[in-house]
Amino acid sequence: MTNSYDTLFEPLELGPVEIPNRVYQPPHGNAYGLGDQQTAFRAEKAKGGFGLIIQEYSQIHESTDVTPVDPGFLHTDETIEPQREMVEAVHDHGSKLFVELWHGGLTASNYGSRQPPLSSSQTPSGNYYTPKEMEHDDIEEIVEAFGTAADRARQAGYDGVELHAAHGYLISQFLSPFYNDRDDEYGGSLENRMRFFEEVIDSVDDAISDDMAFGARFTIDERVEGGLTADGEGLEIVERIGDDLDFWDLDIGVKQSIDDMIGPSRRHSKNYQIEFIEEATEALDVPVGGTGRITDPRDAERLLESGALDMVGMARQSIADPHWPKKAREGRVDQIRECIGCNICVSQSRQGIPLICTQNPTVGEEQRWGPEEYEQVDEPKGILVVGGGPAGTEFARVAAERGHIVHLNEKERELGGRINFEGSLPGLSEWKRVRDWRETELDRLDVAVHTGSRAEMEYDDVRTYGAEIVVIATGGHWSEKGVTSGTHQPVLGWDQDHVLTPAQAVDADLSDERVVIFDEEGYNVSAGVAQTLADDNDLTFVTPRTSAFQETLHTFERKTIYSDLYSAGVDFVPDHTLTQVDEESVTATNVYSDETTVFDVDHVVFTTMRKSNDDLYRELKRNEETLTSETEIEEIHAIGDCVSPRRIADAVYHGHELGRNT
Numbered sequence: 008m009t010n011s012y013d014t015l016f017e018p019l020e021l022g023p024v025e026i027p028n029r030v031y032q033p034p035h036g037n038a039y040g041l042g043d044q045q046t047a048f049r050a051e052k053a054k055g056g057f058g059l060i061i062q063e064y065s066q067i068h069e070s071t072d073v074t075p076v077d078p079g080f081l082h083t084d085e086t087i088e089p090q091r092e093m094v095e096a097v098h099d100h101g102s103k104l105f106v107e108l109w110h111g112g113l114t115a116s117n118y119g120s121r122q123p124p125l126s127s128s129q130t131p132s133g134n135y136y137t138p139k140e141m142e143h144d145d146i147e148e149i150v151e152a153f154g155t156a157a158d159r160a161r162q163a164g165y166d167g168v169e170l171h172a173a174h175g176y177l178i179s180q181f182l183s184p185f186y187n188d189r190d191d192e193y194g195g196s197l198e199n200r201m202r203f204f205e206e207v208i209d210s211v212d213d214a215i216s217d218d219m220a221f222g223a224r225f226t227i228d229e230r231v232e233g234g235l236t237a238d239g240e241g242l243e244i245v246e247r248i249g250d251d252l253d254f255w256d257l258d259i260g261v262k263q264s265i266d267d268m269i270g271p272s273r274r275h276s277k278n279y280q281i282e283f284i285e286e287a288t289e290a291l292d293v294p295v296g297g298t299g300r301i302t303d304p305r306d307a308e309r310l311l312e313s314g315a316l317d318m319v320g321m322a323r324q325s326i327a328d329p330h331w332p333k334k335a336r337e338g339r340v341d342q343i344r345e346c347i348g349c350n351i352c353v354s355q356s357r358q359g360i361p362l363i364c365t366q367n368p369t370v371g372e373e374q375r376w377g378p379e380e381y382e383q384v385d386e387p388k389g390i391l392v393v394g395g396g397p398a399g400t401e402f403a404r405v406a407a408e409r410g411h412i413v414h415l416n417e418k419e420r421e422l423g424g425r426i427n428f429e430g431s432l433p434g435l436s437e438w439k440r441v442r443d444w445r446e447t448e449l450d451r452l453d454v455a456v457h458t459g460s461r462a463e464m465e466y467d468d469v470r471t472y473g474a475e476i477v478v479i480a481t482g483g484h485w486s487e488k489g490v491t492s493g494t495h496q497p498v499l500g501w502d503q504d505h506v507l508t509p510a511q512a513v514d515a516d517l518s519d520e521r522v523v524i525f526d527e528e529g530y531n532v533s534a535g536v537a538q539t540l541a542d543d544n545d546l547t548f549v550t551p552r553t554s555a556f557q558e559t560l561h562t563f564e565r566k567t568i569y570s571d572l573y574s575a576g577v578d579f580v581p582d583h584t585l586t587q588v589d590e591e592s593v594t595a596t597n598v599y600s601d602e603t604t605v606f607d608v609d610h611v612v613f614t615t616m617r618k619s620n621d622d623l624y625r626e627l628k629r630n631e632e633t634l635t636s637e638t639e640i641e642e643i644h645a646i647g648d649c650v651s652p653r654r655i656a657d658a659v660y661h662g663h664e665l666g667r668n669t
């Protein structure tokens with residue numbers, strides 16, 4: 008074993024509990040509920056070397072119900088047993104498992120439990136309800152419920168508990184003047200606002216056993232006007248409580264600043280939260296952990312050595328590669344699959360859809376697919392993959408891991424497919440990790456990769472190649488016709504020279520032009536093209552949707568996109584569909600009133616739909632009988648966008664799935 012990360016792999020005492028190293032998974036949801044899938048997901052991280060895993064935010068009372076999202080649960084005795092199995096599964100790999108005790112306060116709609124949502128004050132929820140300002144009886148009941156839930160955590164065998172005193176949930180709603188406008192002994196002065204937190208600490212402290220660790224996740228800087236700050240009351244709260252707790256797990260952001268809390272790569276660079284946390288680490292005598300897009304072992308080691316952190320937290324990175332610590336420890340840094348910061352993971356889980364990952368298609372599949380384990384084939388086959396985008400490279404990699412002999416032909420000069428364009432858009436350069444990691448792995452696995460025009464494959468090339476299995480992964484392209492889900496028709500006048508594809512618009516290097524983007528994608532390509540063109544052109548963004556970039560609402564990329572585009576003076580025209588393109592103008596029709604508006608333009612860009620590049624696949628399938636009887640070809644498959652243009656995560660998954668089954 009060779010590595011230079013000595014500090015990273017030193018044990019650390021968190022009160023009575025020694026964790027085997029300083030790499031931990033801070034709590035994060037996954038909408039898996041409790042049971043085998045949850046257990047397998049957390050255990051995989053223990054197997055991959057995370058010294059401490061903190062099970063996700065867990066409901067402590069029926070008045071914190073976020074149906075249909077499926078968080079952790081500790082509000083009934085029935086929830087104890089499945090968690091005991093999870094604790095044992097994590098212990099089997101030598102790691103420790105804590106759990107986070109959570110009450111959402113005003114963020115919990117209670118649509119399932121029908122209980123009144125609770126909060127310190129009647130603060131706006133942002134949804135169609137206002138919470139109840141908690142009476143003293145409510146406070147007493149919830150303080151006691153935290154203790155009862157902590158006792159259930161003890162019975163389940165957890166090694167420790169962490170209070171969720173962060174992110175604008177109930178404890179934050181008492182601590183922070185952004186939420187709390189009470190005028191009794193729980194509001195006003197900092198001392199009063201801390202009272203609820205301190206009562207909860209006492210309640211939990213009484214319930215847990217002496218051999219359990221006790222800490223808190225705390226938002227040291229809320230990143231909102233009037234909220235807690237890292238150089239103000241945020242730091243003061245941490246200093247006042249200090250070593251009453253065994254450890255602190257610090258981060259930044261609340262619901263209103265969630266794009267700072269779970270910062271996408273589009274918005275935040277690596278290690279972006281450390282500047283808010285390091286002063287607290289210095290001020291405290293107990294260990295402090297922090298997070299915020301830490302993905303590189305060299306950075307992690309440096310943050311520990313410099314004293315900025317005592318332990319390094321990775322939520323998304325632990326999803327993208329649950330074996331990060333093991334690979335770092337064994338000096339296999341090149342094999343670490345770095346998170347790209349796209350937030351597809353959280354986008355799913357916060358809507359109650361089971362968590363997935365763009366980089367790691369085995370997430371949520373751990374019971375059948377170990378991310379580092381591949382069933383070897385009895386009879387290796389010669390496989391030809393046509394297309395080196397996300398699906399093709401992932402398939403080729405997995406097939407090679409399983410022992411097949413794989414050739415991959417890509418007609419462009421470099422691998423990557425759609426990643427090469429999308430990763431070149433503003434703020435998305437880290438998305439190229441999808442390509443780079445797979446390229447490195449294909450090299451390690453001795454896959455024969457051919458690129459460039461001589462690697463372009465037509466029907467006869469495939470027919471005579473000598474492969475036994477042919478996999479077509481030729482991707483997709485943007486429709487030139489502006490077809491939308493509302494019309495199913497080409498926009499009149501679509502076939503003119505000034506109507507551009509997204510790539511043409513970016514490559515054209517436009518300036519001082521009047522440009523209309525007509526969009527129904529609502530995601531990274533329309534946003535990226537708009538960001539590229541906005542500063543130097545007079546840009547109008549037309550969409551039949553009620554707001555633009557709806558797909559980025561749950562990936563927390565909207566704030567960055569909108570602030571860039573509003574600052575550049577972009578005009579947004581929602582609720583309109585483009586009905587006609589003329590030589591120097593376009594006509595947009597309101598989808599509700601049918602009123603039309605005419606805009607002067609020099610260029611029009613369509614980002615409405617993508618179509619599959621499936622000609623080669625369909626030609627092969629038409630001739631399948633002949634091919635399988637007259638050549639070595641036994642099977643023909645298509646994967647990724649070539650079948651159905653979807654998210655990058657879906658293309659990677661599709662390639663992986665076929666690789667596991669071939």
Ligand code: SF4
Binds near residue numbers: 346347350351367
């Ligand atoms: Fe990272 Fe994206 Fe995977 Fe989430 S989905 S862990 S942000 S790569």
